[in-house]
Structures are given as structure tokens and as C-alpha cells.
Amino acid sequence: MKFIDEYQDSKLARGLARKIAQRSTKTIRVMEFCGGHTHAILRYGIRQLVPKTVEMKSGPGCPVCVTATADLDKAIALAHLPDVIIATFGDMIRVPGSYSSLQQAKAKGADIRIVYSTTDAVEIAKDNPEKSVIFIGIGFETTAPTIAASILKAQREQIRNFYVLPLNKLTPPVMKVLLDSGEVKIDGIVCPGHVSVVIGSHPYEFIPRDYGVGCVISGFEPLDILLCIDRLVEQIEKGEPKVEIAYRRGVKPEGNRKALQLMEDVFEIGEANWRGIGIVPKSGLKIRAKYERFDADKAFSVSLKPPKEPKGCRCGDVIRGAATPLECRLFRKTCTPESPVGPCMVSGEGACAAHYQYGIPENLQDF
């Protein structure tokens, strides 16, 4: 497959690994922000390809993991309303809320449908005019434009029963929160490649400028990630942190203007509730007043019991990079993929699930 296979070449991977090992003298901490990167790093064994001087930590880039428990509880409560169909991406189905999950709600009779695309949710609304179809709008800036497009499509086609529960979050603000907290010392960030296809590279400029942390935008194939680490090592060895695009075939500095315009038209920036972090101002997307008839928050009201976090769950710490899955007492004991306690174990990209599935075996010959 073009633009995938070439970036999995093992000879080129070995070459990059050698260069990184040759160049890297100081111990540095590099954090990947995107769940897709967490997944790829573990799937391809990237940690074993980089020298011990490069420590890698996972950040809160998994949109499922950072969805606040209270918001998930709301989605589940909406699912139980009469004549409601919930449309959601597969990622959300198994995440435990305070008392239940969408999957459990489905088992209890709620009409919950997994969709691959937001347009599918609009189609479901068209096909079921007597029901209300509520789409759970999670994701970062990669997905936000597609959700905006679905609202505009529903408007164009005069669909009156389509709603979006706006839970989209923004990447640069949460990076700022983490850097401000000083909880984890980071020297470089592996910036999310597909978010950047939409937002470009300019939004990250405050990171090297205000925090002296390097920022390299990376693709998702193993060579992309290794190249990104190579660039970060170069920056840090030279003491020249900056924003760099390593994923040059996909990302332009100005991003995707059309997508940004659509987002701007439909959404406005507001506060968002991040699991493990709390309320972060100006970090989420809300639906603008002119499209408020598509806003599930305005159209429906549900009463909720106070949210509760499971006892002993350290997802919040793991999401912030303040703890590794191995440092959580529940990991592999009470919290497993079959019976996940928190979102980090449920989502395919959650740090805990990725560690569980793709753990590095002891006694095995490293690369």
C-alpha cells in the first residue's frame, strides 16, 4: 500500500536507529501526545529501537481516555431516553462511566449504533424520522471538521432529528496545561500528525518559545516516528528547540484552511472537562448559537448522579504522563482488557491497553 509500506522498511529503520544512537548523548524525555502514536510505538516496538537515553512517555492524546466520566454518564443517560438512537464511534462503547457503559446500556435495551463516519449518523437520522439520533462527538481537531460537516449536511437536507453531543477537545491547550503543571519534565513532544494536517504547525509555536521544549510533528508509520525522534534528539543535543514538520507528505504549516473554516463556522471555543485533569478553559468545542438546534446539550436534559472515579484507578495520572501503567496497582490485576476499570485499559490506544497487549517480553533478545 503506497505511503504505508515504504515507511515500514526495516533496513531504513535500522539506519535511523543507528543514527539516533550515535547522536544521543544526554538522557531526554519525549512524550507522544496522540493515542495513535502510543499504539504504533508499542505495536512496532519503537522503544526497543531507540537508545536508553531516549525515554518515552505517553500523554493524553486518546480522545476516549480524556472524555470526562460525567460526560460519558450523560451519553449513557441520553441512551436510555425514549425514542433516542445513540450513534457513536466504536472506540467509546466499552469505556466504563461511573455506573455503566454504552455497551451495558445496549445490553439493557438502549438503541446504540456504531458508526464509522459522522455521515452515517446523519443517514440513521434520515432513516428513522420518528426517533432522535444523537451523535457522541468525541475526538480532537482531526475529527472536529467532520462533525461540523455532518451538522451542515443535516441543515442542508433539513433533517430535524439529528443532534450532536459536543465533546470535541483541542490539542494545544492541553499541551499547555501539562507543561504548566510541571509534573512531568519533557524535553520534546511527538506532535500528532493528523491533528496537524488540519491545524498546521503554527499553533505549537508557543511550546519551544515559552517552555524550551522541542516539537516535531510525526506521521504514524514506524519510520515516521523514528524520524521524529531523530529530529527531536538533534534539536535537544543542539539546544535549539523549535517546531518542525517531520510528516512533510501530510502536513503543511498552514494546515487545511477549508477544514478550519468549517470548524470556525459551526463551533466556538469553550471550556472542556478532561478526565484526569479537570476543567481546562478554552480547550473544547461548543456548537454555536446559530446551529443550536443540533446541540444535544440544549435539546435534551437528563438528571445525573454525581460522577465517581473507580477506587485506585490511576488513569488520570497515566493520562498526564505522571505515572506509567506499570505503576498503577490495578494494572493487570483487577484492571485488564476483559474487565477494564478505567478508560486507559479499554481504548485500543489507551496507554494501559497498549502496554498490556504489546508488552515487551523479558528474556528476549532486543533488536
Next chain:
Amino acid sequence: MDDSILLAHGSGGKLSHELVEKKFLPFLANPALNKLDDSAIFEASGRLAFTTDGYVVNPIFFPGGDIGKLAVCGTVNDLAMNGARPLYLSLSAIIEEGFLLSELGRIVQSIKKAAEEAEVSIIAGDTKVVNRGQADKLFITTSGVGTVPPGVDISGANARVGDKVLLSGTIGDHGIAIMSQREGLKFSMALESDCAPLNKLVSQMMDVSSRIHCLRDPTRGGLATTLNELARQSKVGIVIEEAKIPVKEEVKAACELLGLDPIYVANEGKLVAVVDPADAKKILARMRKNSYGRDAAIIGEVTGQHPGKVVMKTKLGPSRIVDMLTGELLPRIC
């Protein structure tokens, strides 16, 4: 006859008899079944293997097969995985009121064809009809009996350190063929399910070697789950190489689109064999001569390290643990 199944078709009266005599019997005919006694009597000697399985696949028709073909092949394969020669199947169908008779006809034809290919006879059957909404169109249960040749001991517990792990062909075909039909995924491709009866392939393998230790078909949960089951049952470690696992281009592409890993996707016409290393090459050569084994490959071996765990050497070199599938295989966006 009407064009749909009615509740009366399941009540044992005239319509029930008509259903059996017109829709099933002519196609599955054999001396035992034709008698229409309450049970079928047959002779068999030596050790017998017996298995049962329920089939609830949705959609019931998919590229490369249907629930009928699956119901025959699945049970035939379960018998073959213990080295048994499949002989007879029973077939029980639970049909939803309103199911189209024309579709039932198609499924019976598939059952007939699959049974003929596998050289098994369906000697006992039953149909029940439930109210609309109480079954998802059609559920089929088949049980099967076969004979195990003397001296044959093929079991998931028999893997030994040093054994080679063989895979009969490309993985992920069935699961992806099914997913492509699901609402919302909307992608089109030429890929078909690999649903097939493997008993002849197995008997050919057994002809060239008496040192096949384990056989298993990687159905739900995929190759990864099956290898984990074998590792646990035999209390050994298994090491495989990603680069050696055959995967069709379309399966790779569909997995990319859906965020899936082919090693977790279901197969219905493939087997994993764990064999004595001295016989590995000749078993492989024999497999490749059978159309269901043409892409067969040696993908790994059994080790004394990390018992109960499966480790995969990735394309790039580093190794990682491969766990069983948890929960359902769901498409992700992230």
C-alpha cells in the same frame, strides 16, 4: 407453499412435514435421513470424535458463503482438528417467522454442496419456528461425529518445545468479508470469506506424517487467540514472525481503514498445525498441493521460554507479546 415461513411450519403438523419434505429432504437425501425416524442408526468402530456448534452469523449471506456453508464447514473442521474423519452431522434450524422460503432454499443448497465436498451426510435434523423478533432470521446448530484412526493423538495440549508452527494460508479473509457487509462500513472489494471444509487437507497431512501434535482452526479471535490457547493448553511458549504470516492485500487495506490487526480477525477455512520439526517441511509441501493450503507457511516455533505466552517478532525486528483478543473486534477512529 407460501413464500415465507409461518409459525405453523414449526408446529409439527402438515406444514412442518411439507417443509421437511420439500425444502430439506430432496437436497440432503441419504438412507438414514430418508427414513425420517426419530433417530438415525449407524455403525462405527474405534474411537469416535463428537462436537457441536451454533451458528448465528450476521449477515446470513456474505461474499464466499452463507450460514449454511459455515454450519457444515465449522463442525467438519472441529472434527478434523482432532484428526478425526468426519462422518455424520445433525442439523437443527431455528427460523424466525417471516423468513423467506427462497432464502431458506439457497441456504439448504449451500449445506448440500458443503456436505458433498466434505463427504459427510446429514442424518438427523430438526426445525423450529419462533415468533417474528425472537430470532435473528435463522440460527443453525450442527453436531458432528467422526472416527479417529488408531494411534492418532492430536490435541491442543501436545505441543512440545522445538515444534514448528504452520499456518495453512492467508488470515483475516472471513472476518473482513463479513465486516464489509455491515451497515456503515460501506467498502467494496473482491475479497470473499475463506469458509471451507479442511478435512481432506488434514487427512493428506496425516498421510505424510504421524507427528502432527496439534491442529486448531483460528476462528473467532483470530490467529492470535488460537496461538494463545495452544500455548496455555500445552504450557509452552510460542514465537512467531510477523513477516512470515500471509495476509492478502485487501485484508491489510481493510484493517488499515478500520484500525484492526489481521491477527485478531476471524478465519473459517484455515488451520494452525504444531508439528515435529523433522516433518515440518514435508507437511508444508503436502499442504501447498491442496488448494486450501496453497499459501501455507511455517510461521514460528514452540519454545520453553515464557510458557503460556505468545511472542511475535515484528517486521522491524523488535519482539512484542501477542495477547488474546479481548471483547469484540470493533473499528476505531483513533
Next chain:
Amino acid sequence: MCLAVPVKIVSIDGDEAETEIGGVRRRVSIAFTPEAKVGDYVLLHTGYAIGVIDEAEAEETLKLLEEIASLSEVH
């Protein structure tokens, strides 16, 4: 947020396109990539093309990787 796959545009019909990857075809929206042409590769995310792949840059990146591999070779 992350899963976007490079697919090739086979035909265009208004703001939708028929795309292909490894023999699998899917109809996608090109509302965000109106500049895309038949033969271009786009990044597909949940049914939408979010960007057109710059093939020249891709070539450059691969060349760079080849250079790195040969320069870092242990002699």
C-alpha cells in the same frame, strides 16, 4: 486522533470521490480537499479526506531516510 489512511482517488463526483487502497474501494467526501484530482492520494479519516498527500515531499523524505541509512552504516 489519528487513524487516517492514504487512499488513491479513482473518480470524482461533485464533492465525493471513489477511492481505492489495496483493492478496497470506498466512497469518501472531498469537501475539505476540493483541490484533489483523480490520481491524487488523500488522507482518509472517518469518511472524509482531510488532506492531499504531497508526493514530492514523500520522495524527499524517503531519500533522506536512505541517506541516513547509508551514512550511519557501521564499517
